[in-house]
Amino acid sequence: MTTRTKMAALILVSAGLAVGAAACGGGDDGSGATTAEPATTAAPATTSPPPEPDRVAEPGLPAFTAGYQAGLKLNEEPIPPAADAPHGEFKNVYVDQTRATLAPDGTQVFPYPDGAVVVKDGSRDGDAAAVVAVMRKMAGADPEHGDWIYEEFSRTSADADYTLLAEGAVCWGCHVGATETDWVFTTLE
Numbered sequence: 001m002t003t004r005t006k007m008a009a010l011i012l013v014s015a016g017l018a019v020g021a022a023a024c025g026g027g028d029d030g031s032g033a034t035t036a037e038p039a040t041t042a043a044p045a046t047t048s049p050p051p052e053p054d055r056v057a058e059p060g061l062p063a064f065t066a067g068y069q070a071g072l073k074l075n076e077e078p079i080p081p082a083a084d085a086p087h088g089e090f091k092n093v094y095v096d097q098t099r100a101t102l103a104p105d106g107t108q109v110f111p112y113p114d115g116a117v118v119v120k121d122g123s124r125d126g127d128a129a130a131v132v133a134v135m136r137k138m139a140g141a142d143p144e145h146g147d148w149i150y151e152e153f154s155r156t157s158a159d160a161d162y163t164l165l166a167e168g169a170v171c172w173g174c175h176v177g178a179t180e181t182d183w184v185f186t187t188l189e
Contacts, residue, residue: 059162060153060155060162061134061153061162062136064136065117065119065134068094068096068117068121069121071095071096071097071119072094072095072096072099073092074093074095074118074188078090078092079092079186086131087122087131088124088130088131090123091123093184095118095119096116097116110181110182111137112182113137114139115136119133119134120134121133126158127155127157128158129155130154131152131165132154132162133151133152133171135148135150135171135175142172145176146183148172148175148183151171
């Protein structure tokens, strides 16, 4: 929220409180009933720019993944396919954190902060995001596996909804190979 938007909201709230107080604060005539005093009108609020449109998650993906491709991309170039690697052909990995948070001194630190969301999308048959794997760090969710919640989604075409493909043990069974980097294989480049 911009400073201008905050100021406009504060003016509206203040004006609303003043109007409400004036309307409800009538006099007491001794009978227990109150007599309403005329309400005062508030000065018009300044016009603020319209808010940015809300980001919406792709159909079938969790709401917290909305706009994930606008987040920090961990890899500089798409990760090429490997014979034993899941999640599609070429992959990109995004996180909803800033470079300064993940690498305050230029080198990535671990573990990821609580609430972090890591999203890996993988291409397949020309669909740039046919497979989407999501890791969400939630304190106390699964301490034995880094407190990450894992889900993987797939879709049959670029205009199809995503459906849940895998979750839980299927995912962390592989990610146990990345415990030194907080269960995330791709590190910030």
